Amino acid sequence: MKTDQLLSQQTARSTLNEIVDILETIYNTDKARWASLKFVDAFMLAAHPQRPGELSPFTDSMDFLDMEDDTFFRTLYDLPIAITGMPVQDSSYEVNDFHAFSDANLWAYAIAPFLYEPPHTHTYFEIDCIMNGSCDLVFEDSARVLKENDLIIITPGSKHQVIARDRNCRAIRLLVKKQFFNDNFFDILSSNQLLSGFFAAIFQQSDDPNYLLFDISGNDYIRKNIKAIMYETYIYDDFSDRAAVAGMNMMFCHLMRSNSNFYFYNSESRRSVAEFPQMLKYMRMNYKTITLKDLANTFHYSTAHISRCFKEYTGQNYIDIIHEIRLEKAKELLENTAMSISDITEFIGFSAPSYLSRAFKKKYGCSPQSYRKKSR
Numbered sequence: 580m581k582t583d584q585l586l587s588q589q590t591a592r593s594t595l596n597e598i599v600d601i602l603e604t605i606y607n608t609d610k611a612r613w614a615s616l617k618f619v620d621a622f623m624l625a626a627h628p629q630r631p632g633e634l635s636p637f638t639d640s641m642d643f644l645d646m647e648d649d650t651f652f653r654t655l656y657d658l659p660i661a662i663t664g665m666p667v668q669d670s671s672y673e674v675n676d677f678h679a680f681s682d683a684n685l686w687a688y689a690i691a692p693f694l695y696e697p698p699h700t701h702t703y704f705e706i707d708c709i710m711n712g713s714c715d716l717v718f719e720d721s722a723r724v725l726k727e728n729d730l731i732i733i734t735p736g737s738k739h740q741v742i743a744r745d746r747n748c749r750a751i752r753l754l755v756k757k758q759f760f761n762d763n764f765f766d767i768l769s770s771n772q773l774l775s776g777f778f779a780a781i782f783q784q785s786d787d788p789n790y791l792l793f794d795i796s797g798n799d800y801i802r803k804n805i806k807a808i809m810y811e812t813y814i815y816d817d818f819s820d821r822a823a824v825a826g827m828n829m830m831f832c833h834l835m836r837s838n839s840n841f842y843f844y845n846s847e848s849r850r851s852v853a854e855f856p857q858m859l860k861y862m863r864m865n866y867k868t869i870t871l872k873d874l875a876n877t878f879h880y881s882t883a884h885i886s887r888c889f890k891e892y893t894g895q896n897y898i899d900i901i902h903e904i905r906l907e908k909a910k911e912l913l914e915n916t917a918m919s920i921s922d923i924t925e926f927i928g929f930s931a932p933s934y935l936s937r938a939f940k941k942k943y944g945c946s947p948q949s950y951r952k953k954s955r
Contacts, residue, residue: 592661598625605621648711685753708750708802730792858874871897885897
């Protein structure tokens with residue numbers, strides 16, 4: 580809910596801690612009742628009349644960027660949640676549920692431990708970051724555990740269910756409308772050869788359920804970005820939309836920059852795609868001398884199968900991708916070393932300096948010599 584909503588006249592209030600107390604008790608005593616409870620039902624069980632001046636803005640209690648995760652979540656769980664303009668006994672109003680998101684492009688909230696979430700689909704992207712503990716994921720009838728430091732991007736139209744059955748689970752959910760995601764974040768994510776094909780298929784109306792799973796262990800920048808996004812969606816002023824988009828862009832930049840270990844949902848129709856990140860990583864480590872046959876032998880596929888997979892999932896063939904990797908390395912060497920063009924040519928595995936010059940100019944719009952002068 581937005582701050583002005585939180586501060587307007589309310590009839591009932593609670594906190595996430597109080598709601599989770601109710602959910603945990605029912606989970607441990609009556610599983611059938613627990614599986615029928617919506618968030619608002621638990622809110623009504625935990626709610627009490629609001630006292631004048633009881634609610635305070637998110638910003639009053641959170642200088643959150645410098646907070647440790649425990650302090651951040653403790654403060655977040657103690658913030659008041661209030662329902663506007665409804666009698667206390669009315670449980671038809673959905674809060675922190677899909678209806679609350681319907682007129683926002685981007686939203687963020689904490690995943691409540693012990694809240695039952697039925698299997699469902701929706702038309703927007705869901706990004707869940709597990710910052711502590713674990714959650715159970717059921718995706719298209721396939722189950723796995725989302726562990727601490729997992730960040731998952733679930734594509735629109737995918738049937739899924741995420742449940743935290745541990746009081747110590749701390750997780751943040753970001754919801755982003757599909758077109759808004761495309762308009763603001765596609766360029767960053769498609770800068771990765773493999774992800775470009777993945778997201779292009781989604782925006783071409785593909786209904787193939789899928790997800791991306793990243794490991795963000797040791798990446799404090801992403802955690803701070805997530806806290807910043809949540810802050811902006813809570814204070815919600817004239818600058819919040821732009822600031823939240825900036826936070827998302829930073830988050831995706833850090834994912835692309837530092838994370839080569841990501842996983843695709845391994846559906847039958849995309850049997851081999853889960854190994855693609857490892858293939859690309861292997862190519863980047865061995866770009867000087869690697870051949871398609873080497874790659875096929877290492878990952879135990881035929882060269883024809885790997886060629887088809889590269890074309891299907893990236894829109895490029897093997898030669899195009901290894902060519903780009905070598906040019907990226909040449910660009911880095913021009914920026915950071917005094918190596919001659921001939922030495923760089925040999926170092927990256929190209930056949931001749933003239934070939935490097937032509938390829939470099941085609942990709943970057945100038946010769947290697949000109950690029951080195953500009954970069955310095």
